[in-house]
Every structure is written in C-alpha cells, then in structure tokens.
Amino acid sequence: MTEFNDRQGPLGASLSRRRVLQGMAGAAIVGATGFIDMPAAFAAGTSDFAPWFGPGGKEAGGDLIWVHGLNLSMTGQGADFGTSMERGARLATEVITASGGPKMSIALNDHQSGLVPPAVQGVRRLISQDKINSLASSYGAATEAIFPLTNQFGVTTFWTGGPSASGLNRPNVFVTIALWAVDAxxxxxxxxxxxxxxxxxxxxxxxxxxxxxxxxxxxxxxxxxxxxxxxxxxxxxxxxxxxxxxxxxxxxxxxxxxxxxxxxxxxxxxxxxxxxxxxxxxxxxxxxxxxxxxxxxxxxxxxxxxxxxDGYQVANPNPYNQAFVKAYKAKHNADPGYFEANFFECTMVLWAAIQRAIKDGDTPGRGLALAKAIEKNPVFPSLYGGSADNAGEMTFNKDHSVTKPMxxxxxxxxxxxxxxxxxxxxxxxxxxx
Missing domain, CATH: 3.40.50.2300 (Response regulator)
Structure with missing residues (x-):
C-alpha cells in the first residue's frame, strides 16, 4: 500500500517534525450551537497534526472565518450514522482551529435518514442563511438532490457517506471514500x-x-x-x-x-x-x-x-491515524469508528485544500479555488494504510473519485x-x- 511520508506537508514541501512551530494558541470555536471549549488534547503549544498539515498561521488560512456544512441523517433509522459523522467532522474543525487554521465552525442539516425534501430545504438554508463555504454529505438520494444547489452557489461538496457514481465528473463534488458497494x-x-x-x-x-x-x-x-x-x-x-x-x-x-x-x-x-x-x-x-x-x-x-x-482500524499504527485516535479519545473517551474517521479525514482534506489554494494565490471559499487546488495536487494524507512511520495516502482521480487503501x-x-x-x-x- 502507498504511504504519505511524514516529512511532506499539505503543500508538498518538506516538513520535519523538528521544525514544527510551538506556541500555537489554544482557542474556542463557534459550533452550530455556539462557542465550545477546546478539549484538553489541543492545549496551547501542541499540534500532533503539524507533520502533515503544517504549523498554521496566515498561509494555513489562520485569518479566515470558515463555516463548514454537514448534510447528515440525525434522526430516523440512520441517526447513529449521522451522530458518528458529525463527531468526526466537528473534531476536525476543532483540530484545525486550534492548530492555527481557519476559525472553522459547523452548520448542520438533518436529511432525516435520506429524505430528499429536508435535504434540499436544509442545504438551501445552509447556503443562504448559514453562509457555508463548503459541505460534506451522506446518503444517496439526499446528496444527489443537492447538487444543483451546490453547483449554482459554488459550494465545494465532499460526498463522504454512501457515494455513488452520480457524484463523479462534477466540478465542485469530490467523493472521499470508496464508491459505496462498487469499488470493493x-x-x-x-x-x-x-x-x-x-x-x-x-x-x-x-x-x-x-x-x-x-x-x-x-x-x-x-x-x-x-x-x-x-x-x-x-x-x-x-x-x-x-x-x-x-x-x-x-x-x-x-x-x-x-x-x-x-x-x-x-x-x-x-x-x-x-x-x-x-x-x-x-x-x-x-x-x-x-x-x-x-x-x-x-x-x-x-x-x-x-x-x-476501505475498512477503518483503530489499531493501525499510521502516525496520522494514531494522532486522530488520541484526539478522539481525549474528547469522547471512546475509540472512533469508520464514520468518525471518514468525516475527520475529509474535513482535514478540506483544510489542506484551503492551504494549497492560498499558496496558489487563490482565495478559498465558494467558487472553484478549492477544486482547482485539489486537481492540481490530488494526493492527501490518509488515516488508512501507511505504516508505523508514515501516514497512508489517498489520491483523487480525474473524475473526482478517490483511490485509497481497501x-x-x-x-x-x-x-x-x-x-x-x-x-x-x-x-x-x-x-x-
């Protein structure tokens, strides 16, 4: 399996653990329901994720205010899925903010276990009222139905739960896990x-x-x-x-x-x-x-x-995965699972894409800046695969599907x-x- 060398940062530049800057300010972020405290795992002066995402600061989007949308199943038979997915994404926003990235918050919509009307109405609200800059979504029909909206308003969308081939070859849509029931x-x-x-x-x-x-x-x-x-x-x-x-x-x-x-x-x-x-x-x-x-x-x-x-294993010694497990356990006192891992990973991909867009001289946000950055350098660190020394690797293909360890x-x-x-x-x- 391929590996993501821990000396490669999100921009592809050499980054040694010894060069990780210290003194990153611990902060609070604005969540969907208001301010929440940083968990102890993100105390000032630490960043377990710097080897793959850099030391933070302006080049990492540290001066940006960013609202990341989630279109998930928070009620109905899929409520457990939605809860797990939200936990993974929310933890990532906390890591990003505390690590010197954008002040990132979550705006949440409940598509009620895959129903199209609440998906469309809710995402319209996320776009017009919550002013989301990006979106991650789950389920088939509940995600396919929002594509006209996200395309119209230039909202980069990560399909991270139950994706199908209908999400491929769309300018602003990226499938971040194996095509559901197809790839494997x-x-x-x-x-x-x-x-x-x-x-x-x-x-x-x-x-x-x-x-x-x-x-x-x-x-x-x-x-x-x-x-x-x-x-x-x-x-x-x-x-x-x-x-x-x-x-x-x-x-x-x-x-x-x-x-x-x-x-x-x-x-x-x-x-x-x-x-x-x-x-x-x-x-x-x-x-x-x-x-x-x-x-x-x-x-x-x-x-x-x-x-x-693309099965997730808590015990995978991949150092990026172990940093995630450490952070998740510090916050929830439990091991993460597949859905938590995928939504954490895709939100960290978002942060890396923001950094790459900034490096290219673009303004990340709505529009095509993020998509251009991902297409230009489609390789990202992954919680999957890798080794005790190196993170795994995930690569976006030309059709915006992903290749990662399975x-x-x-x-x-x-x-x-x-x-x-x-x-x-x-x-x-x-x-x-």
Missing amino acids: TAGGIAYMAKQFKDAKRLAILGQTENGLPAVNDIAPKAWKEASGGDVVYKEVINAGGTDFSSSISQIRAAKPDVIFTTLYGNDGGFFIKQVREAGISAPILIIDLAPSGAQIAGSALSDNVYLAT GVFKIGDGGALTRVASIMKNSTEVQPA
Missing part, C-alpha cells in the same frame, strides 16, 4: 472465491437505495471470473426492513455456497442474525458495517462473515476487524493483507 465488490468477491475454493453457487441480496451496479453487474461478473460458478439467487429489496424471512427462505432453497449482500446499517444486522438463526452456514460477504447493525447481529456477526471496504476483513467478536487481504479498486486481484 470485485475484490471482495474474488477473495471469497479464493478463500472458499469449492464454492460455485453465489446468492446476492441487494437494496434499492444504492449499490445496484454491484448487485446487477460487478458481483456476478467477478464471481464467474474468480470461481467459474454461477449466481443461483438474486433479489433487490427496499431498505428499512427488519424481517427477511421471505428472502431467507428463497436463499435456503437456492443452496448457495457464498452469500453477498449490500444491505447496510440495521438491515444488515437483522439479515445476518436471521440467516444464521435459519441454520444457513454459508459464508457471508458484506460491504457495510455500522455499530447499530453489529449490535443487532450479535454473535452471528463473528460466524464466518467478511467485510470488503481490504477484506474477517469480522470477529463485537465487530472487531482482522484484515485478511488487500484489494484494489474495481479489480479481482487479491493481495496479502
């Missing part, structure tokens, strides 16, 4: 064929909200290529279910050797639990694992279930992930973990 499916399917060499029969259960290319095209082709076998069952259902008995009856009748599903969140948890309760022992490949789903699945989750994704993970007790293979975007090539 071929590699995940190939791993299952390699791991279970006698498996020839694949069952697929998808859902209508997102990821249909994986269900209809990618998984069947990858399975045929990797195993020589066939798809013996395929169904697409609506998201939001709790009783999967009808689908499970059909799956049992099909006698699959492997099951692949794009169900996510609570749905995935209920499905895995009910599959095992029905006495079906076939290994299961999933592409999403939320804390709520893991809780619902219980012990069934550690019963031969695998995850293919893998297949065996799920253990409590949702613990053990990396069992490394995979590449849209490829059936499988490498050792």
Whole structure:
C-alpha cells in the first residue's frame, strides 16, 4: 500500500517534525450551537497534526472565518450514522482551529435518514442563511438532490457517506471514500472465491437505495471470473426492513455456497442474525458495517462473515491515524469508528485544500479555488494504510473519485476487524493483507 511520508506537508514541501512551530494558541470555536471549549488534547503549544498539515498561521488560512456544512441523517433509522459523522467532522474543525487554521465552525442539516425534501430545504438554508463555504454529505438520494444547489452557489461538496457514481465528473463534488458497494465488490468477491475454493453457487441480496451496479453487474461478473460458478439467487429489496424471512427462505432453497449482500446499517444486522438463526452456514460477504447493525447481529456477526471496504482500524499504527485516535479519545473517551474517521479525514482534506489554494494565490471559499487546488495536487494524507512511520495516502482521480487503501476483513467478536487481504479498486486481484 502507498504511504504519505511524514516529512511532506499539505503543500508538498518538506516538513520535519523538528521544525514544527510551538506556541500555537489554544482557542474556542463557534459550533452550530455556539462557542465550545477546546478539549484538553489541543492545549496551547501542541499540534500532533503539524507533520502533515503544517504549523498554521496566515498561509494555513489562520485569518479566515470558515463555516463548514454537514448534510447528515440525525434522526430516523440512520441517526447513529449521522451522530458518528458529525463527531468526526466537528473534531476536525476543532483540530484545525486550534492548530492555527481557519476559525472553522459547523452548520448542520438533518436529511432525516435520506429524505430528499429536508435535504434540499436544509442545504438551501445552509447556503443562504448559514453562509457555508463548503459541505460534506451522506446518503444517496439526499446528496444527489443537492447538487444543483451546490453547483449554482459554488459550494465545494465532499460526498463522504454512501457515494455513488452520480457524484463523479462534477466540478465542485469530490467523493472521499470508496464508491459505496462498487469499488470493493470485485475484490471482495474474488477473495471469497479464493478463500472458499469449492464454492460455485453465489446468492446476492441487494437494496434499492444504492449499490445496484454491484448487485446487477460487478458481483456476478467477478464471481464467474474468480470461481467459474454461477449466481443461483438474486433479489433487490427496499431498505428499512427488519424481517427477511421471505428472502431467507428463497436463499435456503437456492443452496448457495457464498452469500453477498449490500444491505447496510440495521438491515444488515437483522439479515445476518436471521440467516444464521435459519441454520444457513454459508459464508457471508458484506460491504457495510455500522455499530447499530453489529449490535443487532450479535454473535452471528463473528460466524464466518467478511467485510470488503476501505475498512477503518483503530489499531493501525499510521502516525496520522494514531494522532486522530488520541484526539478522539481525549474528547469522547471512546475509540472512533469508520464514520468518525471518514468525516475527520475529509474535513482535514478540506483544510489542506484551503492551504494549497492560498499558496496558489487563490482565495478559498465558494467558487472553484478549492477544486482547482485539489486537481492540481490530488494526493492527501490518509488515516488508512501507511505504516508505523508514515501516514497512508489517498489520491483523487480525474473524475473526482478517490483511490485509497481497501481490504477484506474477517469480522470477529463485537465487530472487531482482522484484515485478511488487500484489494484494489474495481479489480479481482487479491493481495496479502
């Protein structure tokens, strides 16, 4: 896997830890609900993130006031997702402000677990009333629906939850994680064929909200290529279910050797639990694992279930990741998860892009300055991959998708992930973990 050398700052210039400037002022930032105190992890005179984002100051946007918008699921069945995502983004704004970057605050909209009207109305409010300079968003339809608005007003948008190919090739939109259910499916399917060499029969259960290319095209082709076998069952259902008995009856009748599903969140948890309760022992490949789903699945989750994704691991020794874990634990007294990591990472990408725009002589904010800066130098430090000495690396492609470390993970007790293979975007090539 590629690494982001810790001597490279956000502008690509050499930056030694020994040159990190001291005496950065601890500060308070304005959040969506007013002023909040800096956590102890960001006391004056410290910056664990300077090796990758520099010492702060005017060149880092330190004289800017910046409002970063979030379009998330804060209520409904996806409320746990939204809470985790907000925590990651908000922590990043605190790090940025305390590290000498823009005085950055959060303006929040609740799209109510993927509903289009509250997404559009809310983002319109964020733009016109809260005067956001940038935006991060989650879910499929709730993000796709806001593109006309963000394009009209030049709001650079990071699609960091449930992205699809509809976000590609848009001037102001950047997808910061693997395309949901798409990028990792071929590699995940190939791993299952390699791991279970006698498996020839694949069952697929998808859902209508997102990821249909994986269900209809990618998984069947990858399975045929990797195993020589066939798809013996395929169904697409609506998201939001709790009783999967009808689908499970059909799956049992099909006698699959492997099951692949794009169900996510609570749905995935209920499905895995009910599959095992029905006495079906076939290994299961999933592409999403939320804390709520893991809780619902219980012990069934550690019963031969695998995850293919850009999976986040708290224990990754990558020093950028460890700085994030330290900061998150200082604030929340808990380990961060996948959603917290992704929204922290994308907000830090925003800060690096602000710095690069300033270096190029542009004024960051609404418009194309941030997009130009990202396109000019599309490589950023990542919490994923890397090593004990170096941060990982994420690279934005010409279509504004991202390439970052991905893998297949065996799920253990409590949702613990053990990396069992490394995979590449849209490829059936499988490498050792």
